[in-house]
Amino acid sequence: MADFAPIDFEMMARALSLAGRGMYTAHPNPRVGCLLVREGRVIGEGWHRRTGEEHAEVNALADAGIAAEGSIAYVTLEPCSHHGRTPPCVDALVKAGVRQVFVAMNDPNPAVAGEGVAALRKAGIDVRVGLMAAEAESLNEGFKRRMTKRLPFVRLKIAASLDGATSMKSGESKWITGDESRQDVQKLRASSGAILSGVETVLMDDPALTVRGEFADNGGRQPIRVILDSRLRMPPTAKMLGLPGRTVVFCVDDSNRRALEGAGAIVVRVAEKGGRPDLVAVLHEIADMEVNDLLVEAGATLVGAFLMERRVDELVIYQAPHIMGSETHGIANTPDWLKLDQRFALRFTEASMIGRDLLVRARPAN
Amino acid sequence: MADFAPIDFEMMARALSLAGRGMYTAHPNPRVGCLLVREGRVIGEGWHRRTGEEHAEVNALADAGIAAEGSIAYVTLEPCSHHGRTPPCVDALVKAGVRQVFVAMNDPNPAVAGEGVAALRKAGIDVRVGLMAAEAESLNEGFKRRMTKRLPFVRLKIAASLDGATSMKSGESKWITGDESRQDVQKLRASSGAILSGVETVLMDDPALTVRGEFADNGGRQPIRVILDSRLRMPPTAKMLGLPGRTVVFCVDDSNRRALEGAGAIVVRVAEKGGRPDLVAVLHEIADMEVNDLLVEAGATLVGAFLMERRVDELVIYQAPHIMGSETHGIANTPDWLKLDQRFALRFTEASMIGRDLLVRARPAN
Numbered sequence: 181m182a183d184f185a186p187i188d189f190e191m192m193a194r195a196l197s198l199a200g201r202g203m204y205t206a207h208p209n210p211r212v213g214c215l216l217v218r219e220g221r222v223i224g225e226g227w228h229r230r231t232g233e234e235h236a237e238v239n240a241l242a243d244a245g246i247a248a249e250g251s252i253a254y255v256t257l258e259p260c261s262h263h264g265r266t267p268p269c270v271d272a273l274v275k276a277g278v279r280q281v282f283v284a285m286n287d288p289n290p291a292v293a294g295e296g297v298a299a300l301r302k303a304g305i306d307v308r309v310g311l312m313a314a315e316a317e318s319l320n321e322g323f324k325r326r327m328t329k330r331l332p333f334v335r336l337k338i339a340a341s342l343d344g345a346t347s348m349k350s351g352e353s354k355w356i357t358g359d360e361s362r363q364d365v366q367k368l369r370a371s372s373g374a375i376l377s378g379v380e381t382v383l384m385d386d387p388a389l390t391v392r393g394e395f396a397d398n399g400g401r402q403p404i405r406v407i408l409d410s411r412l413r414m415p416p417t418a419k420m421l422g423l424p425g426r427t428v429v430f431c432v433d434d435s436n437r438r439a440l441e442g443a444g445a446i447v448v449r450v451a452e453k454g455g456r457p458d459l460v461a462v463l464h465e466i467a468d469m470e471v472n473d474l475l476v477e478a479g480a481t482l483v484g485a486f487l488m489e490r491r492v493d494e495l496v497i498y499q500a501p502h503i504m505g506s507e508t509h510g511i512a513n514t515p516d517w518l519k520l521d522q523r524f525a526l527r528f529t530e531a532s533m534i535g536r537d538l539l540v541r542a543r544p545a546n
Numbered sequence: 547m548a549d550f551a552p553i554d555f556e557m558m559a560r561a562l563s564l565a566g567r568g569m570y571t572a573h574p575n576p577r578v579g580c581l582l583v584r585e586g587r588v589i590g591e592g593w594h595r596r597t598g599e600e601h602a603e604v605n606a607l608a609d610a611g612i613a614a615e616g617s618i619a620y621v622t623l624e625p626c627s628h629h630g631r632t633p634p635c636v637d638a639l640v641k642a643g644v645r646q647v648f649v650a651m652n653d654p655n656p657a658v659a660g661e662g663v664a665a666l667r668k669a670g671i672d673v674r675v676g677l678m679a680a681e682a683e684s685l686n687e688g689f690k691r692r693m694t695k696r697l698p699f700v701r702l703k704i705a706a707s708l709d710g711a712t713s714m715k716s717g718e719s720k721w722i723t724g725d726e727s728r729q730d731v732q733k734l735r736a737s738s739g740a741i742l743s744g745v746e747t748v749l750m751d752d753p754a755l756t757v758r759g760e761f762a763d764n765g766g767r768q769p770i771r772v773i774l775d776s777r778l779r780m781p782p783t784a785k786m787l788g789l790p791g792r793t794v795v796f797c798v799d800d801s802n803r804r805a806l807e808g809a810g811a812i813v814v815r816v817a818e819k820g821g822r823p824d825l826v827a828v829l830h831e832i833a834d835m836e837v838n839d840l841l842v843e844a845g846a847t848l849v850g851a852f853l854m855e856r857r858v859d860e861l862v863i864y865q866a867p868h869i870m871g872s873e874t875h876g877i878a879n880t881p882d883w884l885k886l887d888q889r890f891a892l893r894f895t896e897a898s899m900i901g902r903d904l905l906v907r908a909r910p911a912n
């Protein structure tokens with residue numbers, strides 16, 4: 181890795197901050213920012229807002245105008261050299277006369293990785309790769325996961341009491357976390373390409389699973405709603421089927437598919453595992469729908485299935501400030517875990533207050 | 547309340563810091579610190595280490611020597627005016643010629659509250675009360691609780707997984723929290739006058755319930771071990787009976803008391819409630835043993851009883867970084883809580899990392 185100067189870190193940090201503006205809108209594309217600098221001063225800023233719109237580099241070049249000639253570009257992701265929905269950014273950088281390019285990370289798509297850097301170098305531009313690579317990767321974990329593994333990044337959202345309960349055995353159930361936590365869930369949803377739940381939740385709560393409020397994509401897009409429903413028990417009258425955005429229902433027995441399709445659902449039959457949709461098959465299908473980040477908001481059975489199959493990349497737990505005790509349901513049904521060694525080992529990455537609740541983030545220990 | 551100058555806050559903060567040195571040794575006395583200041587400079591420091599030893603004021607006066615004359619004293623608790631195990635501090639302050647005394651909080655003992663201040667004033671000393679009173683009270687919550695309510699401050703220690711499990715239903719059980727958490731429990735124990743557990747825990751784990759390591763009182767004292775054992779099933783061979791310090795066993799049926807008493811236990815029969823020792827009666831008895839802070843380290847049944855009776859003043863929860871799932875035992879058996887409204891509502895007061903675990907402190911919401 182090259183040595184980088186303090187000014188380079190400062191400028192790339194600003195480019196990363198620009199990239200972050202695409203947090204809720206850029207997907208399925210990666211979140212990318214670009215800064216153009218000349219004689220130590222920023223002359224152009226750009227970020228990628230939405231698929232089909234300009235890439236970060238093109239926006240930064242437009243912002244800089246003719247001043248871009250002889251400038252240095254800081255780009256959080258390797259510029260593209262291929263024609264996609266927009267022309268190659270490499271061509272634009274070359275044409276504008278940029279003299280040097282700092283790249284935080286290579287394109288994670290193995291089919292094109294390194295091509296953009298090679299094309300820039302071929303055009304005589306000095307390219308330095310790897311500046312703040314870890315920070316850049318954390319912005320686009322889902323994109324990288326999809327490009328390299330044909331899987332989305334799976335984020336499990338849980339709302340529970342401090343002692344891990346979600347509802348009373350008596351059936352009594354209501355929101356147990358506070359307003360601030362529920363608003364925070366809107367951010368999780370907005371940064372996700374899809375939200376997954378189970379048919380039991382649909383039958384019980386008839387949820388919308390949409391993004392509402394300030395984090396909604398003002399382009400009108402909604403995350404894909406994904407429902408696991410082995411035998412298609414979901415009613416065609418389910419609320420979500422009448423809402424903007426797609427609803428995809430995964431089943432293993434699709435004999436009832438007509439009614440749901442008539443109500444607007446996309447029904448996908450996948451391989452079964454123990455009578456239920458095989459989670460890995462489902463995740464591959466979801467990746468094929470260009471979903472980088474999948475948010476799982478499900479009941480104890482489905483949460484347990486994701487945990488038992490070790491298909492969780494991050495847990496986001498909202499802990500409400502109370503003890504609900506023993507006459508309750510827990511967050512995960514894990515009938516296969518009879519030995520302590522089978523537990524899902526984590527490492528905490530965050531613990532902070534959110535309103536009166538505690539927000540805990542954790543990732544698999546290994 | 548009087549107005550206080552910045553210098554007064556600075557000096558009282560130092561006195562509070564001195565008081566904190568008695569955290570693990572001062573009980574059953576309160577933790578008290580005293581600073582003597584002359585012309586803006588500290589000329590004497592003192593704190594109370596242990597019952598029967600000098601009070602903070604006397605130690606500070608000894609530290610200052612003849613320079614104490616004309617000085618200002620900052621005392622975290624109202625000086626005593628009565629003869630206890632040591633002579634009255636008021637007399638010592640007057641005799642040394644201290645000209646002004648800042649007192650953080652009055653003595654919480656209603657029988658003597660205000661007497662020390664009155665005696666100082668009668669001797670012509672200017673006394674200001676209430677400087678950093680909240681901080682001073684937080685050092686001696688247990689002492690205040692005992693003096694005003696004949697109850698100890700009840701602190702419930704829990705070690706559980708992130709989803710609130712403590713052991714497997716299969717019976718498999720082992721430490722689930724890390725070394726740092728277990729070391730932190732030694733601090734909780736050392737700052738407590740007694741540690742309470744149930745006979746089930748004794749029968750299952752045969753615990754020592756002693757303070758070990760750096761936080762042990764170097765005067766050799768151990769917290770009182772309190773075991774709730776309705777029908778005296780505790781074996782005379784229990785490990786704790788052979789260890790330094792007292793073991794007190796509360797029962798409702800004392801027909802087996804001889805064997806336990808022969809093994810060194812103090813057996814106390816108390817009123818029953820539902821066939822078990824009445825918790826309030828037990829807590830009054832514990833307060834009468836001069837216990838300010840009671841640490842409850844118990845199994846799910848006893849933890850549930852304390853919660854259901856709302857006899858918990860603080861929860862200290864060590865959350866291990868894993869999900870143990872549904873085939874587990876939880877932290878509290880609460881068979882009476884069938885409705886969500888019965889839950890124990892809390893407010894979080896701390897959330898921090900301790901090793902790889904999460905340490906959460908919470909108090910009753912009201």
